[in-house]
Amino acid sequence: MIERDLLVFAIWAVLGFGGLALLLEGFSRDSYWISLAGIAAIVAGFVAHIVVNGVFDCTFRPGEAALGIGTFGVMALAFIVGWLSGGMSQADYLAGLTLFAVLAFGFLAYLSTRYGLRGAFSHFHHKHADGGDPTS
Amino acid sequence: MTGVAYSVWLPLFTLFYVAVMLYWVRVAARQVSGDDGFFSAGHSLAPWISALVTAGASLSGWFVLGGSRQIAEYGFQMPAVLVAGVTLALPGVVFFKRLWYVAERLRVSSQADIFRVYYKSPFLVVVSTIVAVLFAVGFSGLQLRALSQAVVLLTDGAVTQLTASVIFGFVLFAGAGIGGMRAISYFGVIQTVIAFAAIVVLAGFALIWSGGFGALNAGLLALSNTPDAMALFTVNGVIHFTSGLGRGGDPATASTALANLSMALAFMGFQASPMVLKVVLSTRSPNAFAAGQTWVVAGFCGALIAFAIALIGAAGLVDPGLALEGILIRLQTQSPWFAAWIFIGVAAGVQLLAGLSLFVAGEGLVRHVYKPYFNARLSKHGSVTLTRIAIAVLAVLVMVLQNLAPVTPSALAALALPMAFQLWTPLLGVTWLGWITRPAAITGVGFGIAGVILTEPLGYEVLSFFGLELPWGRWPWTIHSALWGMAANVAAVLIISAITNRKALGPEAIEIRKLLSGVLSTGPDVRTLRSTAWSVVLAWFFLAVGPGLIFGNYAFVQSGEDTTTWLVGMPSLWAWSLGAWVCGVGLVWFLGYKMEMASPSHVAIPPYEPPLRLKQDQSDLERERLRALIITGAAGFVLAVLVAFSFGG
Numbered sequence: 001m002i003e004r005d006l007l008v009f010a011i012w013a014v015l016g017f018g019g020l021a022l023l024l025e026g027f028s029r030d031s032y033w034i035s036l037a038g039i040a041a042i043v044a045g046f047v048a049h050i051v052v053n054g055v056f057d058c059t060f061r062p063g064e065a066a067l068g069i070g071t072f073g074v075m076a077l078a079f080i081v082g083w084l085s086g087g088m089s090q091a092d093y094l095a096g097l098t099l100f101a102v103l104a105f106g107f108l109a110y111l112s113t114r115y116g117l118r119g120a121f122s123h124f125h126h127k128h129a130d131g132g133d134p135t136s
Numbered sequence: 137m138t139g140v141a142y143s144v145w146l147p148l149f150t151l152f153y154v155a156v157m158l159y160w161v162r163v164a165a166r167q168v169s170g171d172d173g174f175f176s177a178g179h180s181l182a183p184w185i186s187a188l189v190t191a192g193a194s195l196s197g198w199f200v201l202g203g204s205r206q207i208a209e210y211g212f213q214m215p216a217v218l219v220a221g222v223t224l225a226l227p228g229v230v231f232f233k234r235l236w237y238v239a240e241r242l243r244v245s246s247q248a249d250i251f252r253v254y255y256k257s258p259f260l261v262v263v264s265t266i267v268a269v270l271f272a273v274g275f276s277g278l279q280l281r282a283l284s285q286a287v288v289l290l291t292d293g294a295v296t297q298l299t300a301s302v303i304f305g306f307v308l309f310a311g312a313g314i315g316g317m318r319a320i321s322y323f324g325v326i327q328t329v330i331a332f333a334a335i336v337v338l339a340g341f342a343l344i345w346s347g348g349f350g351a352l353n354a355g356l357l358a359l360s361n362t363p364d365a366m367a368l369f370t371v372n373g374v375i376h377f378t379s380g381l382g383r384g385g386d387p388a389t390a391s392t393a394l395a396n397l398s399m400a401l402a403f404m405g406f407q408a409s410p411m412v413l414k415v416v417l418s419t420r421s422p423n424a425f426a427a428g429q430t431w432v433v434a435g436f437c438g439a440l441i442a443f444a445i446a447l448i449g450a451a452g453l454v455d456p457g458l459a460l461e462g463i464l465i466r467l468q469t470q471s472p473w474f475a476a477w478i479f480i481g482v483a484a485g486v487q488l489l490a491g492l493s494l495f496v497a498g499e500g501l502v503r504h505v506y507k508p509y510f511n512a513r514l515s516k517h518g519s520v521t522l523t524r525i526a527i528a529v530l531a532v533l534v535m536v537l538q539n540l541a542p543v544t545p546s547a548l549a550a551l552a553l554p555m556a557f558q559l560w561t562p563l564l565g566v567t568w569l570g571w572i573t574r575p576a577a578i579t580g581v582g583f584g585i586a587g588v589i590l591t592e593p594l595g596y597e598v599l600s601f602f603g604l605e606l607p608w609g610r611w612p613w614t615i616h617s618a619l620w621g622m623a624a625n626v627a628a629v630l631i632i633s634a635i636t637n638r639k640a641l642g643p644e645a646i647e648i649r650k651l652l653s654g655v656l657s658t659g660p661d662v663r664t665l666r667s668t669a670w671s672v673v674l675a676w677f678f679l680a681v682g683p684g685l686i687f688g689n690y691a692f693v694q695s696g697e698d699t700t701t702w703l704v705g706m707p708s709l710w711a712w713s714l715g716a717w718v719c720g721v722g723l724v725w726f727l728g729y730k731m732e733m734a735s736p737s738h739v740a741i742p743p744y745e746p747p748l749r750l751k752q753d754q755s756d757l758e759r760e761r762l763r764a765l766i767i768t769g770a771a772g773f774v775l776a777v778l779v780a781f782s783f784g785g
Contacts, residue, residue, distance in 0.1 A: 003182055006322060010329040018333060022475045
């Protein structure tokens with residue numbers, strides 16, 4: 001698993017930070033296309049991560065999932081704050097929406113292709129041992 | 137963009153970099169059981185990790201910091217820099233596979249170990265250690281200094297050079313000293329990929345700000361038509377019989393074909409150095425050497441140098457504001473996140489080599505010099521602890537020298553590559569040329585080192601201090617010290633091998649000869665290709681880095697009465713070098729795979745069982761050695777002071 005972790009770190013060190021830099025560049029220049037390149041880099045990072053998981057026959061580690069969801073939350077919060085404060089241009093707004101749409105769609109697509117639609121739902125919805133009946 | 141925004145990204149990225157490094161140090165430290173595996177990662181490194189780390193260390197930060205500056209200041213006069221990907225890869229093709237099998241048979245893990253066992257020569261062990269120290273203190277120290285200066289630039293003086301160098305020193309010690317070889321290799325993978333990415337992005341910015349490839353070359357063409365700058369685009373003859381650079385009115389730079397050839401040979405010293413061999417001998421399988429050398433080092437690194445670093449240098453040549461420092465400052469103003477990311481990438485490349493060389497130097501001083509010759513009873517745990525202390529001391533020394541005596545790292549750095557190149561002859565003796573005898577290898581390296589030192593500033597400055605003025609300066613006849621040293625080295629090896637007993641081999645050396653002539657002997661197909669291989673190697677060297685470069689001056693140029701046209705839209709020597717790089721990748725592939733010099737082979741090598749010998753108490757001998765060392769040192773010092781007072785200035 002050391003080799004798998006090394007590959008994951010290497011992927012995100014290049015595609016994650018590269019994507020982040022392009023996103024910030026796009027926001028600072030109000031250029032949707034530069035932001036889109038950043039989003040593409042981040043998506044490529046996810047794809048490469050999933051390929052590595054496939055090669056090593058494993059899934060995302062709990063820490064990775066927590067970091068990913070946490071980062072998503074922070075970015076969403078920053079986007080909402082930026083939107084409410086009115087400091088976003090049309091290009092920034094579009095780029096943010098594209099990013100979140102792509103990430104959300106990609107997340108659902110990943111879960112459904114890996115576990116199936118029913119399995120993906122079951123992944124989150126854990127039945128109680130008592131069948132959900134608190135009186136039994 | 138506010139000033140705070142400018143300054144926040146670099147510390148943020150640096151913190152992240154350090155956090156990731158500490159994570160991998162922790163992972164590596166947890167894998168070390170007891171003290172096993174600290175020095176050689178338990179010989180368990182995956183081949184792909186070894187290939188990437190070797191490539192990252194080979195490229196290092198030098199090509200970004202030094203290579204791009206070379207082109208920005210001196211143009212395309214030194215095409216040897218542009219095809220360095222190939223010359224860096226060739227030694228690996230020649231040595232890695234055979235040395236790995238030798239080490240596997242003898243169960244050793246470093247170049248010094250191989251010299252100690254095969255040649256039984258303390259001199260070669262010490263030279264191997266000195267080369268590692270030169271890389272750690274000189275070669276890496278110089279690059280770390282450049283990085284510290286870049287930090288000062290990027291933070292507009294908010295972080296001083298001293299502070300930056302202290303931070304770099306801490307990071308180096310934490311990486312190499314705590315986690316050992318595993319930490320260096322694991323984190324080396326990440327350092328390598330971010331260094332590669334940073335170079336690509338940096339070249340992208342250089343290209344965009346130059347107005348694109350066409351505009352950049354239009355600028356170069358305009359520059360080449362000015363009388364003063366015309367020489368920047370040609371190799372200036374085959375050889376100039378000057379008395380040395382910077383001496384007697386001679387220019388301080390050399391741009392002849394022989395300067396190129398000898399510089400290419402100096403590059404070939406790197407993969408014969410103890411640092412790279414440390415990575416190679418810590419690998420669990422030799423089956424990726426051919427792929428690593430062909431596609432990663434010669435192919436990918438070669439492409440980075442021939443395209444990306446050449447682009448950065450060319451942009452700086454047309455517009456000095458777009459030299460490396462200029463690009464970083466402009467990025468820091470316009471896109472500080474990119475500036476931080478690129479800087480961390482370049483720093484990672486430098487730190488990879490610096491960490492590796494500090495580690496190998498520390499190991500060499502403790503495990504290869506101190507323990508076997510002065511304290512054989514030192515335990516494994518004691519060796520690890522002492523090595524950590526040695527690494528810390530060397531890291532502090534690097535920091536002190538770069539801040540207080542910047543000329544010293546520069547003088548030492550100049551010796552690192554050419555001295556490593558002198559180790560080719562003993563390595564060839566172990567791997568390919570069994571007729572090189574022990575006295576020949578030792579004397580050859582001694583003569584080689586003398587040749588190097590006497591044609592570099594350190595040598596003639598030291599002699600000048602003692603009152604002996606050499607009639608030549610740096611690189612006489614525009615020949616790099618690596619070639620001067622090798623000429624003396626080869627001459628001594630040939631003469632002494634001819635007059636000494638070639639059968640006088642120790643039991644381990646006999647075992648190695650049996651191994652190499654047995655399971656690793658080449659088949660009939662390879663033997664029939666030998667003459668072809670020699671021909672293509674010589675042809676490549678002649679045309680790509682040798683006198684054939686003169687053809688490259690005019691190969692892709694059409695000269696009119698008033699105007700010059702570049703037939704492929706770029707400087708002729710750049711195009712020539714790109715062609716040489718492509719052919720060079722083919723050459724490395726041919727040697728690696730077709731000639732089976734680095735090709736995968738699945739042979740199980742049982743460990744060598746040395747004949748049982750009674751262990752003798754070495755304490756008296758060790759005390760005697762220590763006394764002799766102290767007396768010799770003191771006598772040498774007194775003699776040096778006397779000579780300096782009597783004749784020096």
